[in-house]
Amino acid sequence: MGDQLLVGTRKGLLILRRDSAGDWRQDSVHFLGEPVSMVLADPRDGNLYAALNLGHFGVKLWRRRAHGTEWGVCSVPVYPPQPEPDPRRESAPDGVPAAARTGDRAEASPPAPVPWSLQQIWSMEAGGTDEPGVLWVGTLPGGLFRSGDGGATWALNRPLWDRPERSEWFGGGYDTPGIHSICVDPRDSRHVTVAVSCGGVWQTRDGGKSWNCTASGMVADYMPPERREDGNIQDPHRLVQCAGHPNAMWVQHHGGIFRSGDGGMHWQRLHARPSSFGFAVAAHPRRPNTAWFVPAVKDECRVPVDGRLVVTRTRDGGVSFDVFSDGLPDVPAYDLVYRHGLAVDHSGDRLAMGSTTGGLWISESGGERWKLFSAHLPPIYCVRFS
Template sequence: MNICLSPGGGSVYDSPAWSGRLLVGTQGGVVELEELSDSWREVGRGLTEHHVCALIAEPVSGNYYAGTHDAGVFVSPDGRHWQPASKGLEHSNVFSMTSVRRLDGKVRLYAGTEPAALFESRDFGESWQRLTGLEATTGREGWMFPAPPFVAHIKQIVVDPQDANAIYICVEQGGLYSSRDAGQTWIEHTAGMPNDAHRVLLHPTRSGRLFLANGFFFNRSDDGGKTWFEMKEQTRKIGYADPLVYHPRRPETMFVSGAFATPDTWVKGSADVSIARSRDGGDSWQYARGGLPAEIRPSVEAMCLEAMGDACRVFIGNTDGEVWMTQDEGEQWRRIGAGMPPVSKCFHADLINGKLDLTEVRIPDEIRALMEQMVQRPA
């Protein structure tokens, strides 16, 4: 199957051979890139009237699924021809999607929405049901996104590869939550932390080790999310951490990307992004941005890793409508796509390009203090 690159969809692929095709979720639909002998080219677009935030490839059915910001979910047998697939989906704004094949061979699809709710499909998207257990979670009354429309959303959904009943969600803003019973009951893991949860990564071979990319630096837990510590001394250039992936065959190899500070600083025209890599399971990090501009102005909103054996290729998509790729784990990047609509989860592209005024934001005083510390710290 083709691999997918999007802010809220699939991000780790283990392929028998390089796929050679990449589906990219953008503010103007799905863009298809094809690999040639020494370059890539754009070969098609679909769903051009929709802002696509999440793309996943589901291998059992062979289908692709797209979550949009305005029209729910769409399904495609080939990544080119799309049909609505939103029966039972109560909200049209879909931020995140994932799928899991259970031990009995059956597949479940998950969709996270704004307002923050989690939906499940057991029939390959023909129908959806809300997982109502999330409505009883601790701290739910405080979930709120600080910019209009001030409504929280589920930014990412992760299923534990060792346990199909274990689901993790990142609520922006609300925190990191997990369920051990396939979504019936939930536990909060980020009480007392800034609750701007972006991405979670479960280390597949180190039991209890979690990584959380959020709006205030980058955090690691070694006890399953009971306690956390910041890794800002190791990744000082990444304050607003976001895309986060690992190598499925060599899970000690990981990548994280993020802006220097929170989006309120991007109005100057730059997110000042950095990309870091770890080869020891997240104990230490090095910047991996060879070949990229000295200052990465656009926000990197999506990242995916395709493994083939021990080798891997990492792709990133940004708010300038570009796709970059590295074949040597970040030693050298090259641009393989440009001129596309922005790859952006919501308003970030407009913010950087001066098309949006964020003067009306609702940020608690303690969070504003953290934001000021972030901007004032040395790089």
């Protein structure tokens, strides 16, 4: 099981360890007082990475070597110079006509250009076991970056960035689009799937040289009827993959829960109680039909349903859902869980969940019972076992 837990918060990175008695204790705190937007424990070499969002001081990325104690600065992804818009026609900076951007009349006014500058590291994943040093990073405003040397240098994936469809992407939770989920196929490192808010699900099978939008079956209820099934404007909140059966993928979407059994090529909409809306999802590492969610009220009232924080689990591919609250706070509780605030370790029995109001819970029973670690942490952005 994962006996170390990384907790990225608005005021630092907490590292928890499980002692011989089975109790979780805080081992150390790093970057105290600074927002940690994403963390990664590279399973290939044991290196730790922490991404910080320092506002006026920009985005920073730090690395701690395996068995080391000191953090060293890595480079951060840098966008290329942004081209000037063509004054001769109404278009976005990328040269895409307004009609293509809006899917409506040619005279529609263009959206504001998305700045080509790093605003946040929103996701970070290691490459395959056959790719030592390869890291993938998803960012706001929607760029995917790759490093081949453990974060020393980064390159923007231009084939995805230069897709004409990107001009239609828009913010979901933030003012600009962002790539918050990256899944590297354990069978083939060249096969990478990413999810964009709001820009759908995209896949490459050649290491990033070409991309296809694969959101067939997803439905965006917030769009006009004629565009609700348009893959390029879907808002997946979080995408995860079953490591042992990579064809099984789950998405917690703005419009509900979706599951794919064919590697994300087609999606089926599922319905859960007390709600199918939420942000977080975790997939069992070996059982393709098992996943966990944290439901909430939709849209403008983003709180737990009836003020009751629960975790739901399906073990039959979404046909039915169990609802668990043992160990979670009594009504009223208004904790919300961000996209990366729910994690399961490689055993599939141990889970961790962190909330926007600083609650951290750990389950040793597949989510059926929870134990509070602390109710007084800073808002939690991400939790990851290592």
